[in-house]
Each structure stands twice: as structure tokens, then as C-alpha cells.
Amino acid sequence: xxxxxxxxxxxxxxxxxxxxxxxxxxxxxxxxxxxxxxxxxxxxxxxxxxxxxxxxxxxxxxxxxxxxxxxxxxxxxxxxxxxxxxxxxxxxxxxxxxxxxxxxxxxxxxxxxxxxxxxxxxxxxxxxxxxxxx
Numbered sequence: 001x002x003x004x005x006x007x008x009x010x011x012x013x014x015x016x017x018x019x020x021x022x023x024x025x026x027x028x029x030x031x032x033x034x035x036x037x038x039x040x041x042x043x044x045x046x047x048x049x050x051x052x053x054x055x056x057x058x059x060x061x062x063x064x065x066x067x068x069x070x071x072x073x074x075x076x077x078x079x080x081x082x083x084x085x086x087x088x089x090x091x092x093x094x095x096x097x098x099x100x101x102x103x104x105x106x107x108x109x110x111x112x113x114x115x116x117x118x119x120x121x122x123x124x125x126x127x128x129x130x131x132x133x134x
Contacts, residue, residue, distance in 0.1 A: 002061070002078045003051040009064060010072070011046065018043040018051075037117060055091060055113070059084035091115055 001007075005018050021040040025031050033039040043051065046064050053062040058081040063072035091113035094100045102114040 003054070004047065004061060005051075009046065009050060011064075012066060012070075015044050015046065016042075018047045052115075054079055054084050055088045057084070088113060 005020065009015070019040070019042050020034060021030060025034070030039055034041055046066075050061070050064050053075075054060055057075065059077050059079040060075040061078045062075045065072045092111065094102045094114045094116060095105050095112045097103060101116040105112055105114060
């Protein structure tokens with residue numbers, strides 16, 4: 001919740017609120033799946049920007065706006081600056097490191113950070129357990 005889940009962002013349009021799961025976390029498997037990107041987490045792009053803002057601002061959650069002069073809530077410190085910078089460094093290395101999974105996004109003179117998706121590989125269509133992952 002400290003990252004803005006369930007918070008009304010006061011956008012000038014309707015958005016379905018972010019959700020961690022369809023029916024709540026009902027099992028340890030769904031909790032684990034959600035942790036590495038294979039769960040039921042749903043967020044709009046605006047909610048993603050809102051939730052990731054602390055990593056770009058030293059730990060402050062920044063409220064989005066789509067109209068330049070629109071008033072928003074003041075940013076609030078939600079995590080320690082050092083923690084935010086640790087995550088920011090990791091997100092930046094995804095692009096800057098030659099072994100980073102988004103290294104192809106690197107542009108000279110631009111600081112770019114990224115969180116790439118996770119892939120679930122199955123040896124056959126319809127496989128549901130880890131024994132058949134590729």
C-alpha cells in the first residue's frame with residue numbers, strides 16, 4: 001500500500017484500480033508467482049510510474065498528473081534514500097551492463113533504467129508445473 005496500491009490518483013478519467021490478485025493471495029504458490037512476475041498483478045501505466053517513482057526520486061512517492069497545471073498531493077518519503085538508490089542502480093545496470101537484459105536500450109548521454117519482464121518457458125504447450133520448464 002505504501003507504493004500507492006488502491007489509492008485514488010484523482011485522474012481526469014476512469015481507471016480500474018491496480019490489483020495484486022483477482023481474489024486475494026490464496027496460496028503460497030500465487031504469492032511466490034507474484035514476487036517474480038508470473039502472478040496476477042495488474043497495473044495501468046500511470047500506476048506503474050507512480051509505484052516506481054521512489055526509485056528515481058530518492059525514496060519519495062510522486063503523484064502523477066496528466067494536465068500540466070493540475071494540483072497533486074505532495075510527494076512523500078516512503079522508503080529510505082539508500083534503499084531507493086540501490087534499486088535504481090540495479091534498474092540502471094539492466095541497461096548499462098553489457099550483460100543487462102535491456103542493454104540494447106542504452107543511448108549514449110542518456111540515463112535509462114529498466115525492469116525487463118520475466119519469461120516462463122515450457123517444453124510443451126499447456127505445461128503447468130516447473131518440471132516441464134525449458
